[in-house]
Each structure stands twice: as C-alpha cells, then as structure tokens.
Amino acid sequence: MYTKAELEQFVEQAKQYARYGKVADYIPALGKADPNDLSIAIYLPDGNVIDAGDTTHKVTLQSISKIIALALVLMDRGEQEVFRKVGMEPTGDPFNSIAKLEEVQPAKPLNPMINAGALAVTHMIAGASVAERFERLLQFVRKLAGNPTITYSQEVAQSEFETAFLNRSLCYFLKQHGIINEDVEELMDLYTKQCAIEMTCIDLARIGLVFAMDGCDPFTDEQMMPLDVARICKTFMVTCGVYNASGEFAIKIGIPAKSGVSGGILAAVPGRFGIGIFGPALDDKGNSITGMKLLELISKTYSLSIF
Numbered sequence: 001m002y003t004k005a006e007l008e009q010f011v012e013q014a015k016q017y018a019r020y021g022k023v024a025d026y027i028p029a030l031g032k033a034d035p036n037d038l039s040i041a042i043y044l045p046d047g048n049v050i051d052a053g054d055t056t057h058k059v060t061l062q063s064i065s066k067i068i069a070l071a072l073v074l075m076d077r078g079e080q081e082v083f084r085k086v087g088m089e090p091t092g093d094p095f096n097s098i099a100k101l102e103e104v105q106p107a108k109p110l111n112p113m114i115n116a117g118a119l120a121v122t123h124m125i126a127g128a129s130v131a132e133r134f135e136r137l138l139q140f141v142r143k144l145a146g147n148p149t150i151t152y153s154q155e156v157a158q159s160e161f162e163t164a165f166l167n168r169s170l171c172y173f174l175k176q177h178g179i180i181n182e183d184v185e186e187l188m189d190l191y192t193k194q195c196a197i198e199m200t201c202i203d204l205a206r207i208g209l210v211f212a213m214d215g216c217d218p219f220t221d222e223q224m225m226p227l228d229v230a231r232i233c234k235t236f237m238v239t240c241g242v243y244n245a246s247g248e249f250a251i252k253i254g255i256p257a258k259s260g261v262s263g264g265i266l267a268a269v270p271g272r273f274g275i276g277i278f279g280p281a282l283d284d285k286g287n288s289i290t291g292m293k294l295l296e297l298i299s300k301t302y303s304l305s306i307f
C-alpha cells in the first residue's frame with residue numbers, strides 16, 4: 001500500500017487534466033508557474049514520506065494559510081471572541097465574493113475560509129506590530145512543519161499587495177461594520193505576507209499530519225494546539241476548505257483539505273497521515289485541477305473518505 005511507483009502513476013494520470021486548467025494570474029507573480037507541474041507527498045506518523053513529482057518546488061500557501069492563522073487566533077483569542085467576528089457557515093460563493101457581507105445581519109463574514117473571513121482572522125493575530133504578528137505566525141508554521149527554514153516569498157507578497165484591490169474593499173467593508181479596526185494597509189501587509197509563506201509539498205504534508213493527529217506532533221509528542229482547535233480547523237476544511245466546491249469534494253473525495261490559488265492543497269486523513277500537493281493549474285473555482293484529480297484517485301484507491 002502507498003508505494004512510490006503507485007503515486008507516480010497517479011501523478012501521470014492526474015497531469016492529463018492540466019490542459020483544462022489555468023494558472024492564477026490575478027496575483028501577477030503566480031502567473032509564472034508551470035501548469036504542468038504536479039508533486040505530492042504523503043507524510044506518515046512513523047516518519048515515512050512517500051512522494052512523487054518534483055518535490056523541490058515551493059508553493060506559496062495562499063488560502064491554505066487561512067487554516068493555520070485560524071488555529072493561531074483560536075489560541076490567541078478563544079472561540080467566543082473569534083466567532084463573534086466570523087461565522088461558521090459555508091457560503092456557496094467564490095472565495096473573494098463580497099455579496100453575502102451585505103445580506104447577513106449583523107454584518108460579519110460567513111466563515112474564516114473565504115477572504116472576508118480570513119482578513120478578519122488575520123486582524124486578530126496577537127502582537128504589537130505587523131512585524132511581530134507575522135513573526136508569531138511564521139514561527140507557528142515552522143513549528144507545525146518541523147522546518148525552521150520556512151520563510152515567505154517577498155516577490156509574491158509584493159505582487160499581491162500591489163494588486164489586492166478587492167481584498168482592500170473587503171477590509172473597508174469590515175472596518176465600516178466594526179469587525180476590524182486597524183489600518184487597512186497594515187492588515188493588507190500582514191495578510192499578503194501570510195499568503196506568501198512558501199514551502200514544499202513535503203512541508204505541507206507534515207502540517208497535514210499534525211492536523212490528522214488532532215494537533216499532536218507524532219515525532220515530539222507535543223500538542224501543537226488544543227484538541228478542540230484542531231477539530232474546528234478540520235471541520236472547516238470539510239465544510240469550506242475548497243470554497244464553493246466543498247460539497248462535490250465531500251462526496252467525491254471526503255478528506256478534510258484546504259486549497260490555495262497557488263495550486264497547493266493540504267489534506268489531513270484523520271488518524272492516518274498528512275498529504276501535501278502542488279499543482280498550479282486551477283479549475284474555475286480556484287482549486288488545483290490536477291491536485292483534486294490526484295486526491296480523488298488516492299481517496300478512491302485507498303478508501304480514505306471519512307464518510
């Protein structure tokens with residue numbers, strides 16, 4: 001079970017779908033990615049890693065960072081405060097949609113996985129300055145991945161910062177409604193750096209493993225986050241992890257997972273292992289088209305659905 005040869009074969013199969021996808025270019029620096037890239041790592045609790053494709057490629061977290069920021073903020077502020085500012089319901093809308101913000105009363109983003117909700121979460125990262133808040137988040141990411149060398153791509157952060165007009169609009173809306181009260185440019189600085197944290201799919205898989213193990217690092221036995229925090233994060237991965245494709249994903253794949261527009265996917269198979277994928281060709285909902293296919297093949301072959 002889970003042999004490298006088998007994974008390589010799945011990668012080749014899934015790669016065929018790259019031609020139906022498109023690399024994200026609304027963040028100009030992401031447009032440079034090669035749509036035919038596809039790599040995967042499976043991280044097991046005994047330390048074994050099975051991988052396929054070029055796993056030296058680095059992927060920026062983008063929306064995958066939302067799940068990690070949420071874990072940190074739940075620890076910083078507690079459930080009650082966090083869910084006062086952001087809801088728990090899927091939207092059925094694209095990740096960057098502004099539409100529901102006007103419909104829901106009192107105005108608060110429906111969940112922390114859409115951009116509006118993620119901006120509210122990033123706003124709640126504790127610290128005296130943007131630099132200190134980012135450093136805390138980065139240290140947490142490094143700890144989860146067991147890799148102290150992880151950093152962020154200045155190029156991608158800068159590229160998003162210069163073009164994130166829609167995210168700025170979301171911020172101003174949230175500020176008007178008292179969900180955030182900090183300077184929008186500062187929040188955008190922090191958020192774009194958060195999204196630009198980069199790592200390989202092996203690092204992604206290791207973070208997925210920690211979530212799979214209910215927040216416990218199986219190599220140090222350290223509880224990286226309370227059980228409840230890991231449970232909340234995994235629940236959001238199931239209900240909103242791949243935005244408005246989450247329903248279909250639950251039926252076809254059924255593994256808690258979080259995607260990002262860079263083409264990364266982090267998945268946690270509860271009690272068993274973590275998966276990291278990088279495939280930059282995206283489908284029309286902003287999820288890796290090859291990565292989703294790959295996960296589907298793996299889930300069906302190994303019966304990994306939690307349902």
Ligand SMILES: NC(=O)CC[C@H](N)C(=O)O
Nearest residue numbers: 062063095115195260261
């Ligand atoms: N879906 C995503 O990965 C979105 C993240 C991206 N940084 C944005 O805010 O637009």
